[in-house]
Amino acid sequence: MAFLNVGETAPQFTLQDHKGENVSLENFKGQWVILYFYPKDNTKGCTAEACDFSAQYDEFRNLDGAIIGISPDSPKSHTNFIKKYNLRHILLSDPEHKVLENYGAWQMKKTCGRECMGVVRSTYLINPDGIIAYVWDKVKVDGHSQAVQEKLQQLKS
Numbered sequence: 001m002a003f004l005n006v007g008e009t010a011p012q013f014t015l016q017d018h019k020g021e022n023v024s025l026e027n028f029k030g031q032w033v034i035l036y037f038y039p040k041d042n043t044k045g046c047t048a049e050a051c052d053f054s055a056q057y058d059e060f061r062n063l064d065g066a067i068i069g070i071s072p073d074s075p076k077s078h079t080n081f082i083k084k085y086n087l088r089h090i091l092l093s094d095p096e097h098k099v100l101e102n103y104g105a106w107q108m109k110k111t112c113g114r115e116c117m118g119v120v121r122s123t124y125l126i127n128p129d130g131i132i133a134y135v136w137d138k139v140k141v142d143g144h145s146q147a148v149q150e151k152l153q154q155l156k157s
Contacts, residue, residue, distance in 0.1 A: 010126045049139075
């Protein structure tokens with residue numbers, strides 16, 4: 001499935017957080033949502049991305065932004081990841097890949113010469129009305145959270 005486009009309504013979802021509690025996109029209506037998809041807790045790129053978003057948590061909050069990371073990892077894995085790196089934002093578990101698929105982040109990838117399905121690192125900026133305002137597909141981690149913050153500032157002004 002392809003990535004969603006700017007101007008489309010963000011698909012609703014409910015997934016479990018690290019405490020096993022349900023979190024729904026609709027809980028964030030009226031806020032900007034930074035929704036990022038990443039492959040796996042505790043891997044180099046994913047750790048850097050999560051730590052970068054967490055380091056800018058207050059700046060995003062000051063812009064009415066809520067940061068949500070989604071991966072196929074379990075709530076228990078997210079708990080360990082959050083504790084290990086003192087992450088401040090929400091991580092949700094999508095082991096069945098339903099939300100990943102709905103947002104186009106579950107795709108065929110080539111790793112070490114073989115093809116398999118996996119998470120394509122990507123980010124959606126969703127406006128307070130639930131409309132996709134910006135899409136980053138095939139994200140490179142370095143500088144990404146700063147780019148998202150800059151885009152949010154730009155769209156808000």
